[in-house]
Amino acid sequence: MSITTADADYVRELVRERSAIVIDASKTYLIESRLGPVVRSAGLGSIEELISRMRRERTGPLADLVVDAMTTNETFFFRDATLWAAIEKQIVPQLKTARQAQRALTVWCAACSSGQEPYSIAMMLIDRFPDVARDWNVRIIATDLSAEMLGRAAAGRYTQLEVNRGLPAVALAKHFRRDGAFWQISDQVRSMVEFRTINLIQPWPFIPAVDLLMLRNVLIYFDTDTKKQVLARARTVLRPDGHLVLGTSETTLNLDERYARIVTDNATTYQPR
Ligand SMILES: C[S@@+](CC[C@H](N)C(=O)[O-])C[C@H]1O[C@@H](n2cnc3c(N)ncnc32)[C@H](O)[C@@H]1O
Missing domain, CATH: 3.40.50.150 (Vaccinia Virus protein VP39)
Incomplete structure (x- = not known):
């Protein structure tokens, strides 16, 4: 699933505003790979559709799912x-x-x-x-x-x-x-x-x-x-x-x-x- 620059910027801004997580331009691929599962679980057809839905309901549950999906959760027991x-x-x-x-x-x-x-x-x-x-x-x-x-x-x-x-x-x-x-x-x-x-x-x-x-x-x-x-x-x-x-x-x-x-x-x- 590929994403337009405007949509990637929209996600970047939303995620930064809600979590402070910075996704720089070199990490656009992360937006694509992480939002794929959100698109599927919401029963939508594409990232474009997901983002146009979010633009209409910026504070709705979809936005929460998107921010959640953009967190990096790597961890393990007794790390370090x-x-x-x-x-x-x-x-x-x-x-x-x-x-x-x-x-x-x-x-x-x-x-x-x-x-x-x-x-x-x-x-x-x-x-x-x-x-x-x-x-x-x-x-x-x-x-x-x-x-x-x-x-x-x-x-x-x-x-x-x-x-x-x-x-x-x-x-x-x-x-x-x-x-x-x-x-x-x-x-x-x-x-x-x-x-x-x-x-x-x-x-x-x-x-x-x-x-x-x-x-x-x-x-x-x-x-x-x-x-x-x-x-x-x-x-x-x-x-x-x-x-x-x-x-x-x-x-x-x-x-x-x-x-x-x-x-x-x-x-x-x-x-x-
Ligand atoms: C890489 S994990 C770190 C896990 C564990 N502390 C460790 O070092 O193994 C980073 C975690 O930070 C959380 N996180 C990111 N932004 C956050 C925020 N603004 N407030 C609270 N947690 C946040 C993510 O959801 C993610 O689970």
Whole structure:
């Protein structure tokens, strides 16, 4: 399905306005490939028809589907082994000491995609910090813009390919059961995670003070001003000794000088100064 320049620009503008995701001209092929399934599921004949329908009802459900389809949802369990080793060996132990009086820990995965990241945290706490998982008030808040991804995340059902990516065999055996062609995560793990819709560029609902903020592999899709705005708002929800975690290709450098860069066992996190 090929798309006219005017229609591609229309989609680009809509997606940028609703999600801040920037699709530059070299990525027009992405618009074509991602909108094909939307055209088919809406029972339409072409991208042209889809876009002319959207031009008539810009705020309707079709526009939501189009924005959702343009999100990139790549993720996997325990993504970035160096980071997860640092979280397990240094960051959670530090937080555990610091929060001993309150016995409360709040994690926010702010672009959780299909849920592998928040479930990795829950499994790590159950396996390595059983007293925290059992006795503390642990909140793992997992949010995303994509309704489709949040639905998949909340279901906790993964394909063989997905559980093959990053998940240790012992964790698969302990925390999942086979369900036909899928693997279903246990109720114990699933019940530790709360899923909600939050669009990072719209006003945020109340978020409790956060100890660990996973904001990984989402800033890369935004322009510089949006990155700055999101990082500044992230500071307002982080505890002073809390950690912000970005993706390996992301940084606060030249965007927000009010974060201190902390290197722990080769993994970088950021703390408000
Ligand atoms: C590549 S995934 C990152 C998943 C996970 N954090 C990781 O690093 O493995 C990026 C996610 O950001 C979400 N996203 C994009 N724009 C967003 C926005 N404005 N607000 C909230 N989430 C957004 C997408 O829906 C997608 O699920």
